[in-house]
Amino acid sequence: xxxxxxxxxxxxxxxxxxxxxxxxxxxxxxxxxxxxxxxxxxxxxxxxxxxxxxxxxxxxxxxxxxxxxxxxxxxxxxxxxxxxxxxxxxxxxxxxxxxxxxxxxxxxxxxxxxxxxxxxxxxxxxxxxxxxxxxxxxxxxxxxxxxxxxxxxxxxxxxxxxxxxxxxxxxxxxxxxxxxxxxxxxxxxxxxxxxxxxxxxxxxxxxxxxxxxxxxxxxxxxxxxxxxxxxxxxxxxxxxxxxxxxxxxxxxxx
Numbered sequence: 001x002x003x004x005x006x007x008x009x010x011x012x013x014x015x016x017x018x019x020x021x022x023x024x025x026x027x028x029x030x031x032x033x034x035x036x037x038x039x040x041x042x043x044x045x046x047x048x049x050x051x052x053x054x055x056x057x058x059x060x061x062x063x064x065x066x067x068x069x070x071x072x073x074x075x076x077x078x079x080x081x082x083x084x085x086x087x088x089x090x091x092x093x094x095x096x097x098x099x100x101x102x103x104x105x106x107x108x109x110x111x112x113x114x115x116x117x118x119x120x121x122x123x124x125x126x127x128x129x130x131x132x133x134x135x136x137x138x139x140x141x142x143x144x145x146x147x148x149x150x151x152x153x154x155x156x157x158x159x160x161x162x163x164x165x166x167x168x169x170x171x172x173x174x175x176x177x178x179x180x181x182x183x184x185x186x187x188x189x190x191x192x193x194x195x196x197x198x199x200x201x202x203x204x205x206x207x208x209x210x211x212x213x214x215x216x217x218x219x220x221x222x223x224x225x226x227x228x229x230x231x232x233x234x235x236x237x238x239x240x241x242x243x244x245x246x247x248x249x250x251x252x253x254x
Contacts, residue, residue: 020211020248021048023147023193023218025113025169026083028235029054030069036237037069041076046249048218049145051113053083058102070107079145082109086149089118089126097133104137111145114162119154124161131161147193153181159191164218169195171226172203180214189217197233198225201240208247219248 027036027050040050052070054063070080082103084096103109112134118127131146138144146162148154151169158165168178175196184192194216199207200223211219221244224233238244 021046023048024050025234026051026053030065049079049081051081057099062106079110081111081113084114086114086117089123113147115149117148119150121155124157128161156183166193172199189215192216193218195220
């Protein structure tokens with residue numbers, strides 16, 4: 001059973017304060033995945049945010065198909081995050097901020113997903129510099145929603161730099177036996193996101209229980225699998241899309 005690395009009897013953060021919601025780490029291009037993007041605008045979909053990744057970032061020029069998809073999602077009340085590739089801290093500050101400006105100017109994103117963000121203490125200062133700057137790029141007077149895509153539990157200091165941390169990104173085989181860092185118990189569920197691929201339909205309920213137990217407020221579970229060439233399993237919707245929407249939708253609790 002997945003567990004915290006806290007001593008016996010330690011109390012996990014409660015999830016009753018807010019329902020689980022979906023965080024889409026990056027569908028395919030709207031021309032390739034039109035149904036997926038359309039489904040995100042369906043009333044009652046428990047969507048927290050969806051990542052727009054045009055071409056490992058905003059692309060070289062505005063893409064009219066992405067502009068339309070982002071606008072429709074905004075109009076439906078959804079939050080669109082621009083994909084900023086950190087590459088474990090290898091990208092320059094200037095490149096990232098330039099991409100961020102393009103996302104705001106071209107697609108009016110409501111925040112940013114910093115993919116492959118560093119997780120060690122040494123990378124904290126550089127990440128903080130980026131996130132502090134991104135905070136100034138809000139649209140319509142709203143502060144941008146920032147998600148750090150670590151994919152693992154980072155050094156605790158990162159919790160002070162962004163709205164959410166992705167503390168797990170990987171396979172169901174690893175997730176069902178995963179552990180949670182002790183320090184996460186000091187924060188509410190809405191601060192954490194789990195992205196899990198290869199979750200069989202028969203284990204969907206178990207996966208939801210794991211997320212609640214580990215104190216995650218945003219999830220993305222899919223039965224899709226990654227490829228040997230590194231292809232992301234997130235590009236299309238899960239085969240059990242209707243079921244997961246129904247299971248964690250508004251008014252659903254355990």
